[in-house]
Amino acid sequence: xxxQFLRMRARTVSGMVAAAFAVNAWAVxxxxxxxxxxxxxxxxxxxxxxxSMPVRVGDQYSDEKGTAAIRSLFALGLFKDxxxxxxxxxxxxxxxxxxxxxxxxxxxxKEFDKDSLRKALREVGLAEGRPYDQSLVDRAEQELRRQxxxxxxxxxxxxxxxxxxxxxxxxxxxxxxxxxxARIKDIRIVGNKAFSESTLRGLFDLDxxxxxxxxxxxxxxxxxxxxxxLESLRSYYLSRGYLEFRIDSTQxxxxxxxxxxxxxxxxxxxxxxxxxxxxxxxxxxxxxxEFKSLVRIVPGEAYNADLVTQTTKAFTDYFGTFGYAFAQxxxxxxxxxxxxxxxxxxxxxxxxxxxxxxxxxxxxxxTRDEVIRREFRQFESSWYDGDKIKLSKDRVDRLGYFKxxxxxxxxxxxxxxQVDLNVNIAEKPTGTLQLSAxxxxxxxxxxxxxxxxxxxxxxxxxxxLDVNTSKYNQTFVFSNTDPYFTEDGxxxxxxxxxxxxxxxxxxxxxxxxxxxxxxxxxxxPFSEFDxxxxxxxxxxxxxxxxxxxxxxxxxxxxxxxxxxxxxxxxIGWGRDTRDSALxxxxxxxxxxSGELGLLGDVHYVRAxxxxxxxxxxxxxxxxxxxxELGLGKAIGNNPYPVFKNFYSGGLGSVRGFEQGTLGPRxxxxxxxxxxxxxxxxxxxxxxxxxxxxxxxxxxxxxTDAGNVWSQSEPWRLNELRASYGIGFSWISPVGPLRxxxxxxxxxxxxxxxxxxxxxIGTSF
Numbered sequence: 201x202x203x204q205f206l207r208m209r210a211r212t213v214s215g216m217v218a219a220a221f222a223v224n225a226w227a228v229x230x231x232x233x234x235x236x237x238x239x240x241x242x243x244x245x246x247x248x249x250x251x252s253m254p255v256r257v258g259d260q261y262s263d264e265k266g267t268a269a270i271r272s273l274f275a276l277g278l279f280k281d282x283x284x285x286x287x288x289x290x291x292x293x294x295x296x297x298x299x300x301x302x303x304x305x306x307x308x309x310k311e312f313d314k315d316s317l318r319k320a321l322r323e324v325g326l327a328e329g330r331p332y333d334q335s336l337v338d339r340a341e342q343e344l345r346r347q348x349x350x351x352x353x354x355x356x357x358x359x360x361x362x363x364x365x366x367x368x369x370x371x372x373x374x375x376x377x378x379x380x381x382a383r384i385k386d387i388r389i390v391g392n393k394a395f396s397e398s399t400l401r402g403l404f405d406l407d408x409x410x411x412x413x414x415x416x417x418x419x420x421x422x423x424x425x426x427x428x429x430l431e432s433l434r435s436y437y438l439s440r441g442y443l444e445f446r447i448d449s450t451q452x453x454x455x456x457x458x459x460x461x462x463x464x465x466x467x468x469x470x471x472x473x474x475x476x477x478x479x480x481x482x483x484x485x486x487x488x489x490e491f492k493s494l495v496r497i498v499p500g501e502a503y504n505a506d507l508v509t510q511t512t513k514a515f516t517d518y519f520g521t522f523g524y525a526f527a528q529x530x531x532x533x534x535x536x537x538x539x540x541x542x543x544x545x546x547x548x549x550x551x552x553x554x555x556x557x558x559x560x561x562x563x564x565x566x567t568r569d570e571v572i573r574r575e576f577r578q579f580e581s582s583w584y585d586g587d588k589i590k591l592s593k594d595r596v597d598r599l600g601y602f603k604x605x606x607x608x609x610x611x612x613x614x615x616x617x618q619v620d621l622n623v624n625i626a627e628k629p630t631g632t633l634q635l636s637a638x639x640x641x642x643x644x645x646x647x648x649x650x651x652x653x654x655x656x657x658x659x660x661x662x663x664x665l666d667v668n669t670s671k672y673n674q675t676f677v678f679s680n681t682d683p684y685f686t687e688d689g690x691x692x693x694x695x696x697x698x699x700x701x702x703x704x705x706x707x708x709x710x711x712x713x714x715x716x717x718x719x720x721x722x723x724x725p726f727s728e729f730d731x732x733x734x735x736x737x738x739x740x741x742x743x744x745x746x747x748x749x750x751x752x753x754x755x756x757x758x759x760x761x762x763x764x765x766x767x768x769x770x771i772g773w774g775r776d777t778r779d780s781a782l783x784x785x786x787x788x789x790x791x792x793s794g795e796l797g798l799l800g801d802v803h804y805v806r807a808x809x810x811x812x813x814x815x816x817x818x819x820x821x822x823x824x825x826x827x828e829l830g831l832g833k834a835i836g837n838n839p840y841p842v843f844k845n846f847y848s849g850g851l852g853s854v855r856g857f858e859q860g861t862l863g864p865r866x867x868x869x870x871x872x873x874x875x876x877x878x879x880x881x882x883x884x885x886x887x888x889x890x891x892x893x894x895x896x897x898x899x900x901x902x903t904d905a906g907n908v909w910s911q912s913e914p915w916r917l918n919e920l921r922a923s924y925g926i927g928f929s930w931i932s933p934v935g936p937l938r939x940x941x942x943x944x945x946x947x948x949x950x951x952x953x954x955x956x957x958x959x960i961g962t963s964f
Contacts, residue, residue: 230262234289242297242368244278249293252276261291269293278331298331302369308376311351317374320347332362332370344374352420354458355379383419384408385460389433391467394442403436403819404429406463410889415897421452421461430465437469441502443533443542444470473503473535473542482548485522491515491548503533503542511546519550520586525609525619526551555583557618563625564658571660572596572623574684577728584609584619591728596625601655603628660684674700691723693735711746711753713843715739721770733772733793740765741843750870756842760801764841767799783896783931784814785822795844803835806844808877822885828853830877833911845873846908849921851957853879854906856923856942858952863908869950876915879906888928896931902940922946925955 236257238249252272255265266284273282278298285292304321306314321327326340341358348356357377362370386408389400401407406429409419430447437445448466455461478497480488494514496507512529519527527550534543559580561569575595578588589607597605604626612618652664662681668674678696685692700714721735741764743757771794778787788811795806808830815823834840850859863874881904888897905922909915925942939958947953 228261228263228266228286230260231286231289233257233259233261233291236291236293238293238295240295240297243300244295244297248276248278249273249295253293255291261286277333297368298333299364299368299370301326301328301330301332301372302365303371304328305371305373306376307373308378310378311353312347317344317347320344326372332372337362337372340374344376348376348378350422350424352381352383352422352461353378354382354454380459381420382454382459382461383413384421384463385455386462388462388464389467390464391448392469394440394469394472395436400433400436403432421463426450426452426463433465433467435506437467438503438505439507441472441474441504442469443473443503443505443535444468446470471537471540473540475499475501475503476536476541476543478544478546480546480548482546483550484548485519485550491518494518495546497544508544515546515548517586517590519548520584520589522550523553523555523583523585524550525554525584525586552616553583554617554619556580557612557615557620559621559623561623561625564627566627566658567601567625567655567660568658571599571601571655571658572625574687574689575599578621589621595728596623599655599660601628601660602626685722689725691731693719693721693723695719695721695737711749712744713741714744715741715843717766719770729775729777731774733770733774735770737768737770738766739768741841743843748870750866750872751868752866752870752872753842755866756839759839760841764801764843766797766802766841768795768797770795778812778814783898784824786814786816788813797841798835802838802841804832804840804844805835806830806832808846817884820887824881824883824885826879826881826883828877828879828906832875834875840875840911842872845875846877847871847873848877848879848906848908849952850954851938851940854904854921854923855902855925855927855940855957856904856944856953856955857921857947858954859957861952862906862921864910864913874908874913875911876909876913877906878915878920880904885929898929900927900929901925902927902942904942905946919948920946921948921951 233255234257236250236253236255238246241249252275253269254272255261255269259265270282270284273279273293273295279295280298281296283294285294304318304326306317309317318327320343321340324336324339324343325333326336337360341360344358345356348354356379359375359377361373361375363373364370384406387401387404387406389397392400405418406421406425407418413419430450434445434447446468448468450466451462451464453462453464475497477499478495480491484491494511496510496514497504498507508531512531515529516527519529527548529549530547532545532547534545536542556578557580559573559576559578561572564572576592577595578585578592593605593607596602602625604624606624608622608624610620610622612620652662652666654662656663660683662679662683664677664679666675666677666679676698679693681691681693683689683691696718698714698716700712717737717739719735719737721733723731723733725731743753743762745754745757745762773792774790776787776789778784778789790812791808791810793808795804797804797806808828810828811826813825817823830846832840832844832846847860847863848854849857849862854862860873861871863877864872866872881902883900883902885898885900888899901924903922903924905920907920909919921944923942923944923946925940927938927940929939930937937958939956941956943955944951944953
């Protein structure tokens with residue numbers, strides 16, 4: 201009876217005690233479980249508890265299984281306490297749920313926005329709706345401090361406040377005292393002999409600050425930036441013959457008040473070595489001469505690690521064009537320290553040839569697979585080709601729909617001659633809705649509205665609506681582009697537009713030119729880099745008479761009429777190899793376009809060509825050239841349409857002269873433009889003082905030349921206007937801003953001078 205009484209009596213087994221102390225004093229005689237009852241649940245589903253327990257109805261219960269059940273339930277992270285009670289042959293599970301997090305808020309933030317910090321906390325497991333866990337809160341505080349340390353805010357303090365609310369929930373508030381950021385007080389480079397310390401410090405993006413440090417933040421310490429600067433330092437030495445250069449140590453010390461940082465870099469330069477020769481060893485597929493032509497290393501010159509890397513990469517890429525995806529090329533230096541010489545041996549192992557089994561695409565939640573696949577030049581079930589894979593990656597990247605594009609080569613298990621290509625992309629928003637306002641010395645106040653979608657519905661098509669207003673120009677344009685109108689990659693663009701403009705004048709008046717029309721054009725890719733465009737438009741142009749209307753326009757209207765209907769045929773070609781569209785440092789851009797009007801009220805031909813070249817003189821300095829040529833000519837007896845004239849002067853052409861005031865004038869003195877145009881620009885771009893190597897903020901010195909002539913005039917180069925000056929460019933949140941101060945050194949009587957000019961959204 202006593203034993204039966206003990207078994208029938210409810211036994212309370214503490215979860216924590218049972219987990220830690222499985223002793224005979226708490227032992228319960230084994231029995232068959234008839235039922236399992238759960239008490240204390242509020243939000244957690246009973247099925248979650250049953251699924252985690254190692255005991256089921258009908259099983260034999262024992263103390264070991266009870267201990268395992270308590271551990272399993274604690275491992276869920278949902279409960280603050282777990283107890284087991286035995287009532288006869290019924291097992292009662294009593295739980296106390298952890299409170300859930302109702303809301304996470306922040307106070308005292310200046311450096312970060314709340315959403316970015318919520319995302320960082322979510323990565324450590326702390327988010328709204330999840331169970332409250334003090335250990336996760338501690339980790340969250342550490343993560344927040346780490347985020348602030350990355351911003352050089354070493355004195356930042358984080359205090360967490362937990363406030364209970366109804367339904368077993370809590371609100372968490374992280375109160376941050378950010379303090380002042382620590383700034384780099386000094387950067388020391390110790391052990392250098394071949395180059396001065398100032399020269400080496402100039403390689404660093406980190407610096408001790410200047411009067412623009414509030415913008416560039418270049419004097420805020422960042423481990424990532426320091427590592428990049430050390431790599432620049434290492435590359436500088438290795439590309440100048442110092443084969444055995446090394447960085448012995450890097451010390452970063454912070455003052456007791458956590459406000460000043462001192463960086464000390466200890467280097468060992470070693471000796472400068474000259475390359476005596478380059479030889480090839482290994483298997484080069486019988487194409488030794490072809491591989492030798494790819495060698496960039498020059499015997500007799502100083503060892504250059506950049507040229508060695510370029511050579512080995514060129515070799516592996518060339519192996520890839522024959523299907524050898526796993527080729528390895530090693531550059532082995534044979535060092536003669538006594539004479540400071542080194543011989544380079546390039547050892548190649550092509551390994552095995554492979555073909556691509558599958559191209560797998562991942563990460564595209566919006567963009568359709570076909571939009572990515574149609575850019576690929578490496579096909580499935582064909583030999584692996586490194587050039588085609590690189591070209592495919594570049595083509596996908598140039599779409600502009602993705603933040604990152606990575607292609608990984610993966611072995612196929614059990615098939616040594618096959619590989620899969622895994623294309624991993626990270627999408628970015630491709631739609632914009634923008635309201636803007638701008639002010640320029642020429643257009644005065646200009647308002648703008650635009651809706652654009654570069655990747656409409658994930659199809660790769662472009663849809664755009666632009667509305668812009670200014671004193672001299674008003675524009676309404678609707679555009680749609682299908683980049684793969686045909687499977688061969690021929691693009692189709694449809695435009696609907698209305699433009700109203702008045703030539704730039706100081707005289708005032710209410711006359712204007714307005715053009716309404718629609719156009720259809722196609723782009724045909726003739727190579728991977730060259731595209732030819734052609735199309736047809738229908739336009740209706742109206743000259744609206746008013747006060748101070750130039751006699752040139754009046755004469756044209758009397759011969760042709762105030763309204764002209766045109767059906768111009770357009771053709772163009774473009775190629776752009778610049779490294780950046782906003783702040784280029786190297787590369788070339790070329791554009792050519794032509795317009796032929798044979799149908800309609802006037803017959804004419806109009807052509808233009810633009811050439812830009814950017815040359816990187818160093819990491820800080822860039823040399824840039826721009827040239828533009830325009831030519832228009834009437835066909836037949838009718839005059840050239842005045843609304844197709846070229847204009848010159850001001851930003852975008854010859855700075856220092858008022859916008860659009862160069863070239864022919866009528867009998868009233870009004871500038872009417874011309875049918876021939878030439879523009880030449882040269883610039884040297886340099887970092888803005890105090891901005892370090894920041895490319896978004898730069899100074900430039902320039903010289904410009906150009907003019908416009910009428911169709912009846914010959915090209916007179918002695919009539920070119922020219923100027924020189926300095927300027928300032930800033931890639932601002934509202935677009936590229938350029939301010940130029942120019943002084944004309946070649947001008948003529950009657951020219952309208954305007955030394956200071958500025959505008960948003962122009963180049964040169």
